[in-house]
Amino acid sequence: MMRSLNVLHQTIADCTRCPRLTAYRREVAATKVKRFQEWEYWGRPVPGFGDPRARLYVIGLAPAAHGGNRTGRVFTGDRSGDWLYEALFRFGFANQAEATHRDDGLRLTDCYVGAAVRCAPPDNKPSREEFETCRPYVLEELHLLKRIAVVVALGKIAFDEYLTAAGAPGRVIGKPKFGHGTSYATDWGVTLLGSYHPSQQNTFTGKLTRPMFHRVFRRARQLVDGRP
DSSP states (O other), X not given: OHHHHHHHHHHHHTOOOOHHHHHHHHHHHHHOOGGGTTSOOOOSOOOOEEOTTOSEEEEESOOOTTTHHHHSSTTOSSHHHHHHHHHHHHTTSBSOSOOXXXXXXXXXXXXXXXXXXXXXXXXXXXXHHXXXXXXXXXXXXXXXXXXXXXXXXXXXXXXXXXXXXXXXXXXXXXXXXXXXXXXXXXXXXXEEEEXXXXXXXXXXXXXXXXXXXXXXXXXXXXXXXXXX
């Protein structure tokens, strides 16, 4: 399984199928921002990251222009990642709370993190065609990660994209509608949990608080461990 995931990672990192995203991520990597001028940006599509035997899959929207697009690891080097990996650490899915660069020693246990789109998009808004082009990568990840029992979707777009990728809207118990803390069982054995995305827009305004975010991952931990 590990070799197959490694092949997928390389395929994603080499992808140039979306001209707009390819041009944008390369431009960002070349121009940088003042606070990261000393960095050599990754500037490529960002593969998923985590444990190949994971039972928890976390899906976000896309890499941040100066986060994952800079560091080369999903949800790494930005405030959203600070929130995510702190929560994963708190509930036993990560060995540390910090995620600053690819070689920072972070390891995930029983958890894998991916995204609906693998390139940083302008204004954080991928097009419909870009979602469709990237969707096979989500499908292949889910195929290779054979033990997934719980999915946490960060934001409505990631929630809807997971259901679309799984071919699932008609196969979920209860009509699936995104909301923070929502939980839906599926007929293929996965429980889907919804969470507001830990974007600065949500965390700075108080729409998403640490206790709210922790409750989602506490529930994920309970479900992964088979506790009611």
